[in-house]
Amino acid sequence: MINQLSWKVGGQQGEGIESTGEIFSMALSRQGYYLYGYRHFSSRIKGGHTNNKIRVSTTPTNSISDDLDILVAFDQETIDLNHHELRQGGVIIGDSKFSPKQPEGCTASLFSVPFTEIATDLGTSLMKNMVAVGASSALLGLKADAFRSVVEQIFSRKGESVVEKNLQAIEEGMKYFLNEAQDNVGDFQLVEADGQNRMFMIGNDAVALGALAGGARFMPAYPITPASEIMEYLIKKLPEYGGTVIQTEDEIAACTMAIGANYGGVRSLTASAGPGLSLMMEAIGLSGITETPLVIVDTQRGGPSTGLPTKQEQSDIFALIYGTHGEIPKVVIAPSTVEEAFYDAVEAFNIAEEYQLPVILVTDLALSLGKQTVEPLDFDKVKIRRGKFDLNGELPELEKNEYFKRYEVTEDGISKRVIPGMKYGIHHVTGVEHNEQGKPSESPENRKAQMDKRMRKVDKLPDVFPTPVYKDERHEEADLLILGFNSTRGTIQEAIPRLEKDGLKVNHGQVRLLHPFPTEEVKSMVAKAKKVVVVENNATGQLAQLTKMNLCQGDIHSILKYDGNPFLPSEIHNQCKELF
Known part of the structure; x- marks a missing residue:
């Protein structure tokens, strides 16, 4: 028996590759195995090679492996593109529909299993992915019951008969493979896992959950790979907590709407990737000069321009830090695990309000869409800090024709913050340089005082930022x-x-x-x-x-x-x- 293995499923996009990997990994996760998954997919709705590589282990793992133990192929292209990863003694399980062939030099054992034929005999070829899951499970020594809760969760809304048909497809895949393979394969049986209940989630879901736990109640956004899952998660969850998501016409609108919501006292975020971040730059500058909290999630991908929208890259650092014209204080946080993505999302909102500036939470495609096992999150660690903002506090009465000093020069660079409607809180807000009351000012002395005030906000942040x-x-x-x-x-x-x-x-x-x-x-x-x-x-x-x-x-x-x-x-x- 073995403590870990690497499994990959591949085929044409739109062929059920993602659901195959999802069902396989969810079942293993529920038995207590640690998993790490990475999807390679085409920037097309349908067609083009896609694969999902999943590492399964009895101990924590946070990386894809160098090699591959098992390759499940729905077409010959999958074998041709991925066989080089297979280790000595590895296994290929291919759909006999395409008559799988062993590439020259490949030493892996090849088994042809009629995924499509078995599924069609059971009622629909769409269940071929379940047959493939069954064949894989037989190789790992898993039982069909390991998949029941997952299949019920996914298909119960379609009726009991659909649930049973999919479970039958898994069983038939197991039976066929066991008859076909007999004793012709090595040891792929996993050591039994500890059975502990852990989360298995992508970084985008962790960011979205962190935003929700951190008090965000509004998200304006424009869909873009690989950030869209944040928006999709919050579309489902925010209304349950009195919040909402709005799909905007573009990223410029999304960013300015988030600024407006934060100005009104509502914690708000937007999320995008490199192209969208480029469009937001002027608005980020507006957040900086008006000292309005703003949280942006940047999910890095291959660039420039449209570039490689579904591929891994980490090339936004300089854009994040230096992309805005002029000089403003900002904070850029970079979580390195799914768990950190949750807690850092909470911290992003706290820092944005405490320091009254834009905070960018940056991930990359592998972290955004890669799926990892996560220990149960500790919600007792979630603390809401709003800095120099008290919605229920009382402001001192103003003299006649006097305005509230929203941009008062202070030692720490942070002024008291108010929102529209607070008594005695009236002030000007403008994107041009302004004095302490927000009124436009081109005075050299005032300009230096306001610039120095804004820039010294973050002087001590590295000393107090958690890790x-x-x-x-x-x-x-x-x-x-x-x-x-x-x-x-x-x-x-x-x-x-x-x-x-x-x-x-x-x-x-x-x-x-x-x-x-x-x-x-x-x-x-x-x-x-x-x-x-x-x-x-x-x-x-x-x-x-x-x-x-x-x-x-x-x-x-x-x-x-x-x-x-x-x-x-x-x-x-x-x-x-x-x-x-």
């Missing part, structure tokens, strides 16, 4: 420090034991606060290492450049990947070894 850098410091003096951000964390963690087997002492830091940069935290880690390497999915080494700039240090190496795919542990391992 600005995730640290895995195994050694007081290390041969190598590996830095990364977002979804590379799990892959780096898997590469480190391999490097240590090679005799290297390795520390790891995952930057979770990109701006303002946690200079002192990173500097202390760099000081303990002989060499520093930054791992990131872009062509220009943006995190490496940001690190060099803030640390005033140039001797930092880069490991870059920008072909649309996430890193594999072996790639990080091999390229780090080359430094020594």
Whole structure:
């Protein structure tokens, strides 16, 4: 019996590939296995190769694996494109409808199972994915009952007969494979899991749930890959809590509507990807100069322009920090796991209101759409902090013709905030430079005072932000420090034991606060290492450049990947070894 394996299903988009992986992984998750999944899909509604690679383990796992144990194929293209990942002794299970063929040089065992034929005999070819699940389950030594609760959850609204037909399809797939395979395959039976109840969710759902728990009640947004699931989740959930989602005509409208809602005292967010973020830049500047809280989620994808909308990339760092014209304070938070995405979403709203500025929560496609096992979330950790804003507080009476000093110059750079309708809170709001009462002013003295006030808001944020850098410091003096951000964390963690087997002492830091940069935290880690390497999915080494700039240090190496795919542990391992 084995403690982990890697399973992949592939075929043409729109052929049920996603549902096959979903049913397979949900059943395993409910038995207590840890899972990590990554979907490769085409930027088309239907057609084009797609696959779903799922890692199953009895211990926590946060990375896709280098190799593959089982490949389930609905067409020959799946075998041709993915067979190179199969390890020695791996298995291909193909639909006999397309007469699967073994590629030259492939040593995996090939089994032809009539997915489509069995499903058609049971009533509809649409159930071929359930037959495939059954064949896979037979190989893993699972029982059909393991899928009952999942099938009931998905198909119960269609009636009991549909539920039973799908369960029968799983059973028939199991039977056929067991008869076909007999003793011709190796050991693929998983060690029994602990049976613990854990969540299995994508990063987008964690962000949306965090926004809901953090008090967000309004989301204006325009659909875009890979951010749309945040909007779709909140469309279902926000109305239950008195909130709403509006699909806007574009990202400009979405951003300005979110600013308006926050100005009115309602916690609001919008979510997009690189192209939408570009359109929001002027509005982000409006949030900065009017000191209106704003939360934006940026789910990075392949660019530029439309680029690779369904592929992995981490190339928005400079746009996030420097994209707006002029200078404003802003905060950029980068969670590195699904669990962090939940808690960071809550924190984004707290920081936006406490510091009265735009906060961008940045993820990447692998984190946004990749599915991970998550331990039960601790909602006792969710605290709402609104800073210098008290909706029920009383303001001092104003003199005649006097206005409230909404932009009063203060030592910490943060002024008392009011919303429309508060007695004695009347003030001007404008996107041009203004004085303490909000009235337009071009006075050089006032300009400097207001700029200094705004910019010093975030001076101390790196000191109070919870975990600005995730640290895995195994050694007081290390041969190598590996830095990364977002979804590379799990892959780096898997590469480190391999490097240590090679005799290297390795520390790891995952930057979770990109701006303002946690200079002192990173500097202390760099000081303990002989060499520093930054791992990131872009062509220009943006995190490496940001690190060099803030640390005033140039001797930092880069490991870059920008072909649309996430890193594999072996790639990080091999390229780090080359430094020594």
